[in-house]
Amino acid sequence: MDFTISNEMKTTLGMIEDFMQKEVFPIEAEFFHRPFKELLPLLAEKRKKVKQMGLWGPNFPEELGGMGLGLVDHGLISESLGRSPIGHYIFGTQAPDAGNIEILHMFGTADQKETYLKPLVNGDIRSCFAMTEVNTAGSNPLLMEATAVKDGDDYIINGHKWYTTGAEGSAFAIAMVVTNPEANPALKSSMIIVPTDNPGFNLVGNISIMGEKGSDYNSHGEVMFQSCRVPQKNLLGKEGQGFLIAQERLGPGRIHHCMRWIGICNRALDLMCQRANARVIETDGRTLADKEIIQNWVAESTAEIEAARLMTLSAAWSIDNVGMKKSREKVSMIKFVVANTMQRVIDRALQVHGGLGMSDDTILAFLYRHERAARIYDGADEVHKASLGKRVLRNYKKSNG
Numbered sequence: 001m002d003f004t005i006s007n008e009m010k011t012t013l014g015m016i017e018d019f020m021q022k023e024v025f026p027i028e029a030e031f032f033h034r035p036f037k038e039l040l041p042l043l044a045e046k047r048k049k050v051k052q053m054g055l056w057g058p059n060f061p062e063e064l065g066g067m068g069l070g071l072v073d074h075g076l077i078s079e080s081l082g083r084s085p086i087g088h089y090i091f092g093t094q095a096p097d098a099g100n101i102e103i104l105h106m107f108g109t110a111d112q113k114e115t116y117l118k119p120l121v122n123g124d125i126r127s128c129f130a131m132t133e134v135n136t137a138g139s140n141p142l143l144m145e146a147t148a149v150k151d152g153d154d155y156i157i158n159g160h161k162w163y164t165t166g167a168e169g170s171a172f173a174i175a176m177v178v179t180n181p182e183a184n185p186a187l188k189s190s191m192i193i194v195p196t197d198n199p200g201f202n203l204v205g206n207i208s209i210m211g212e213k214g215s216d217y218n219s220h221g222e223v224m225f226q227s228c229r230v231p232q233k234n235l236l237g238k239e240g241q242g243f244l245i246a247q248e249r250l251g252p253g254r255i256h257h258c259m260r261w262i263g264i265c266n267r268a269l270d271l272m273c274q275r276a277n278a279r280v281i282e283t284d285g286r287t288l289a290d291k292e293i294i295q296n297w298v299a300e301s302t303a304e305i306e307a308a309r310l311m312t313l314s315a316a317w318s319i320d321n322v323g324m325k326k327s328r329e330k331v332s333m334i335k336f337v338v339a340n341t342m343q344r345v346i347d348r349a350l351q352v353h354g355g356l357g358m359s360d361d362t363i364l365a366f367l368y369r370h371e372r373a374a375r376i377y378d379g380a381d382e383v384h385k386a387s388l389g390k391r392v393l394r395n396y397k398k399s400n401g
């Protein structure tokens with residue numbers, strides 16, 4: 001396994017770091033105190049600068065103007081951008097657009113690429129991904145109830161989705177729906193592109209999450225598909241390929257998220273150490289950093305971040321070198337290990353800040369609220385643990401003969 005960073009990559013990471021310091025971190029306060037919608041002009045300016053520097057969409061495939069990166073490099077960029085909640089957006093690689101770009105690139109028709117992929121890659125529009133439903137368990141998508149029924153040259157979609165991230169302001173959704181109810185469960189579903197100005201696509205509203213409804217990209221919508229008529233040419237891939245396409249999003253998507261979380265861990269650790277060194281806690285001038293328990297938290301956090309980071313890079317290397325199929329265990333492992341590491345590190349950093357940590361004067365309260373979701377989306381921890389545990393036990397059974 002080789003995690004050597006090429007000279008080209010070192011230069012790119014250096015440029016990204018410089019941009020984050022000079023252009024991104026200084027405007028974060030705006031993000032915390034104003035609705036995302038109001039920030040769009042400011043963010044558009046930043047995006048323009050990123051494009052001028054040739055750093056736009058570094059994770060896109062080469063044919064789409066990206067750098068044609070392997071997953072390890074892809075992860076290193078995600079780590080760097082992840083230190084700010086607006087980093088990925090400013091560089092054009094935010095979820096779920098990044099995943100939608102991948103699947104449109106792999107499965108889209110020429111017409112779909114021209115109409116949806118091209119403006120998406122350019123950052124002219126945004127998209128969302130509508131799979132999870134209000135009334136069925138998202139952890140088992142085989143239970144999905146939303147349907148698309150053929151009628152002439154069209155599909156008519158009905159269903160009740162929620163947690164459609166960034167639905168507000170999106171130009172189109174990729175909806176996962178049942179098209180073939182009689183088929184084998186894994187072949188029942190398909191992905192269909194639905195423009196959001198379709199009268200049958202109804203954004204009920206943004207879900208209030210930990211006290212905040214958010215807006216535009218920074219929101220999670222509840223969506224009703226009500227007799228939503230779309231042409232059959234909007235089918236992405238073939239009928240019944242919904243799960244297969246969802247699997248395709250899995251590898252790069254998981255590395256993207258986990259390395260973004262490592263970026264968040266690094267940010268929280270930086271704040272924890274800076275505060276511990278600065279906060280005088282004794283009359284003789286000693287600081288929090290002089291307390292053994294704080295030293296323990298810093299040590300534990302540093303070691304846990306390093307372990308989680310190497311684990312994720314190892315999964316990325318494995319997908320690139322031996323393929324997704326043989327990397328499934330690693331891909332399951334990183335999901336819950338990194339999400340929980342992040343949660344512990346943010347919690348310790350917040351605790352070190354005392355009352356300041358609870359306030360919105362640092363990024364920590366925002367991270368504490370919003371990143372709790374990491375243990376739920378992209379497959380709840382328990383689902384990944386169950387799948388990993390089963391695989392490991394099966395392997396033992398095989399080796400026992």
Ligand SMILES: Cc1cc2nc3c(=O)[nH]c(=O)nc-3n(C[C@H](O)[C@H](O)[C@H](O)COP(=O)(O)OP(=O)(O)OC[C@H]3O[C@@H](n4cnc5c(N)ncnc54)[C@H](O)[C@@H]3O)c2cc1C
Nearest residue numbers: 129130131132137138139163164165373376377378380382
């Ligand atoms: C911030 C955020 C953003 C999201 N963005 C999107 C998006 O853009 N598009 C989209 O389609 N969805 C999105 N989701 C939805 C997410 O994918 C689902 O919430 C997730 O799949 C879990 O489904 P559920 O909420 O229905 O929970 P359920 O399936 O009802 O599960 C509830 C809990 O039960 C436990 N559990 C579930 N299965 C098992 C099992 N087999 N064994 C043991 N315990 C189990 C877990 O603890 C789980 O948290 C998002 C969610 C969040 C929180």
